[in-house]
Amino acid sequence: MRSSPLNLLLAAILAVGVLAIAGPVKGTHPPTTATEAVISTYRSEDPAASVRVWQTQMTRTSGNPRFTEFQRERLEEWQTTEFVPYLLDDPQVTSLIAKIIRPALTLYRRQDCFKLLVVEHRVPVAMNDSGVLLMVTTGLVERATSDDEILGVVAHELGHDIHWRRTAKARQTLELREHGAGTELMARQAREELVKIELECDAFSAITLASMGRNPGVFGGYLLASAHDYSDLVAENMPPADERARVIERVVPAAALATPPRQSEAFKSLKALLETRKRL
Numbered sequence: 395m396r397s398s399p400l401n402l403l404l405a406a407i408l409a410v411g412v413l414a415i416a417g418p419v420k421g422t423h424p425p426t427t428a429t430e431a432v433i434s435t436y437r438s439e440d441p442a443a444s445v446r447v448w449q450t451q452m453t454r455t456s457g458n459p460r461f462t463e464f465q466r467e468r469l470e471e472w473q474t475t476e477f478v479p480y481l482l483d484d485p486q487v488t489s490l491i492a493k494i495i496r497p498a499l500t501l502y503r504r505q506d507c508f509k510l511l512v513v514e515h516r517v518p519v520a521m522n523d524s525g526v527l528l529m530v531t532t533g534l535v536e537r538a539t540s541d542d543e544i545l546g547v548v549a550h551e552l553g554h555d556i557h558w559r560r561t562a563k564a565r566q567t568l569e570l571r572e573h574g575a576g577t578e579l580m581a582r583q584a585r586e587e588l589v590k591i592e593l594e595c596d597a598f599s600a601i602t603l604a605s606m607g608r609n610p611g612v613f614g615g616y617l618l619a620s621a622h623d624y625s626d627l628v629a630e631n632m633p634p635a636d637e638r639a640r641v642i643e644r645v646v647p648a649a650a651l652a653t654p655p656r657q658s659e660a661f662k663s664l665k666a667l668l669e670t671r672k673r674l
Contacts, residue, residue, distance in 0.1 A: 428590045429637045436597035436645045441605035445501065448598070451556055452502045455525040461507075465526040469509060472527060482512040482532060484671075490664040491530065494541050495548045497606060502552055517627065518620050522551040525558070536668055537620065540655035545606070546599050546613025546642075553598030557591045564588050588631035593641050600642040604650035611651040614639030 438444045455461055472478075482488070492510050499505040508528040518534035521527075528551065538544050554561065567584040570576045596617075600610035621635035643651060 426633075426637060428586065428593060429633070429641060432590065432593040432597050432641055433644045436594070436601065436641075438601050438604075438645060439647055441601045441646060441650070444601045445605040448556065448602075449502060452504070452552070453525070453555070454503050455507045456504075461526070464524070465509060468524050468526050472511070472523065472529075477511075477513050477529070480513050480515055482514045484512070487532075487664065487667060487671075488512050490660050490667065491535065491544075493660040494544050494658060494664065498545050498548045498552060498602065501602065501606065504552065504555075517624060518616075520547050520551055522554050525555050532668060535664065537616065538661075539657075540609075540612060541658050541661045542603060542608045542610075542612045542655040543616045544661075545608055546603055546610060546616065549599035549602040550595045550613075552602070553595030554591075556598070557594060560587060561591055564591075585631055589633045592631070592633055593638065596638045596641045597645045600646050600650075604646040607653060609651065609653040609655045610642050610646055612655050614642035617642075 436444075455464075458464065488510055491512060495510075496505055499508065504525075507525060509526065511527060511529040513529055513531045515531040516533040516536075517531060518537050519529075519531050520534060521529040523529065528548070530547070534547060535544065564584040564587040567576060567580055571578070571581040571584075596613075599613060603610040603613065617635045617638050
């Protein structure tokens with residue numbers, strides 16, 4: 395059967411999405427060595443102290459002399475992809491999403507680093523491209539029930555900016571293996587590294603939200619629900635959703651998980667606007 399444009403777009407999203415669909419939830423996976431290692435390393439009773447360390451490690455791409463040129467190059471390359479026909483040209487939607495995610499960006503001084511791109515697609519996916527483009531799908535926003543879930547997604551994406559060198563190295567190893575270079579052992583270690591990085595970004599997200607007085611647990615619930623609803627769309631190198639949720643819940647103080655999730659006026663307006671668009 396011939397693939398539809400939407401199916402081709404979906405394949406492209408899952409191929410490049412950083413926050414893509416996690417592994418399916420089939421019972422409870424026993425904690426892996428990677429999961430326990432991430433929990434042990436990141437567990438914090440003082441999330442604000444952890445964030446202060448990350449603030450010193452997070453580079454501010456807009457401070458690079460070539461920032462404008464580099465962002466333009468990345469955007470020009472993005473405009474040659476399958477995503478372009480589905481780019482949502484609605485300044486109001488984009489503005490509301492930007493307002494919702496701004497607290498996480500501001501925390502790490504990255505509020506002026508990203509060009510926000512909104513893609514109209516049902517699958518909940520976000521992508522951080524080189525620290526200068528941030529793509530989110532409408533499906534991601536439509537599934538959210540609070541600002542906290544969207545902030546959890548964005549904080550996860552910001553975490554990738556700390557680990558970009560490790561990510562690039564692992565992906566390069568896998569690419570070389572596809573061309574017959576390296577060994578299968580090296581490829582397996584690279585895949586394990588990418589899984590561990592995803593878990594570390596989940597820990598980063600959870601601690602970041604806790605430091606902001608937000609509830610990181612709803613992000614874990616969001617991942618579990620998405621994995622359940624899209625169990626046939628598993629992205630490569632993504633750990634099981636229940637392991638991701640376990641990391642999120644165990645790296646923060648218990649009090650953070652009891653914090654009531656918030657719905658800002660921007661969030662309420664965005665949900666109403668998207669619902670209106672669906673009825674048109």
